[in-house]
Amino acid sequence: MEHGIIPKHLLEKEDINTAAFNRKPIGTGPFRFAEWVSDEKIVVEANPSYFEGRPQLDRIIYRIIPETALSEMELLTGGIDYYGVQPHQVERMKETSFLKVYSQPALSYTYLGYNLKEGLFQDKRVRQAFTYAINREEIVEYVLYGLGTVVSGPFPRHLWYYNPKVEPFPYDPSKADVCLRRPDGRTLTETASLTRTENG
Numbered sequence: 310m311e312h313g314i315i316p317k318h319l320l321e322k323e324d325i326n327t328a329a330f331n332r333k334p335i336g337t338g339p340f341r342f343a344e345w346v347s348d349e350k351i352v353v354e355a356n357p358s359y360f361e362g363r364p365q366l367d368r369i370i371y372r373i374i375p376e377t378a379l380s381e382m383e384l385l386t387g388g389i390d391y392y393g394v395q396p397h398q399v400e401r402m403k404e405t406s407f408l409k410v411y412s413q414p415a416l417s418y419t420y421l422g423y424n425l426k427e428g429l430f431q432d433k434r435v436r437q438a439f440t441y442a443i444n445r446e447e448i449v450e451y452v453l454y455g456l457g458t459v460v461s462g463p464f465p466r467h468l469w470y471y472n473p474k475v476e477p478f479p480y481d482p483s484k485a486d487v488c489l490r491r492p493d494g495r496t497l498t499e500t501a502s503l504t505r506t507e508n509g
Contacts, residue, residue, distance in 0.1 A: 332345060339356055339359045348373055353371075372388075381398060421443070437478070441488065445480065459477045
């Protein structure tokens with residue numbers, strides 16, 4: 310888990326959701342906030358008072374580029390120096406002579422969340438059936454181009470508090486079917502219906 314330190318003297322009497330601090334933050338890192346132009350860029354400058362010494366870069370400009378294809382074009386034409394590539398771009402970037410591609414485990418994860426206010430998903434067996442029925446290994450292989458790992462919860466495997474003893478449910482359609490079976494032979498989904506609400 311990551312926890313940020315926020316300045317008491319600026320926020321003690323403010324609503325954190327609407328405070329001006331959100332657009333002009335301060336911190337204790339190697340760079341100081343300098344400028345934020347909505348939908349265009351964020352600029353930070355070297356902090357000469359940083360406790361580990363002034364960083365070697367004078368400033369960093371984070372450009373906001375909404376389109377993946379445009380970001381790739383900017384990288385290949387020298388418009389930007391760094392870009393977090395998407396899985397389908399990695400091999401192509403590795404073949405580009407003037408680029409260096411670095412890879413490391415991410416802190417993010419993707420999951421299928423169940424609306425527990427919906428009667429059908431309040432039944433644990435239904436949730437288990439969905440988990441058994443989804444081939445997550447294939448999703449990693451074909452959607453993420455192998456750049457991912459199936460985990461058992463919201464913590465990546467490389468973090469110290471990930472519990473390796475809790476194994477992810479395997480892909481097993483037959484177990485999914487068993488989870489949905491009632492004693493009378495009908496399935497749980499035959500006795501329930503799903504409707505889309507305003508909040509999804």
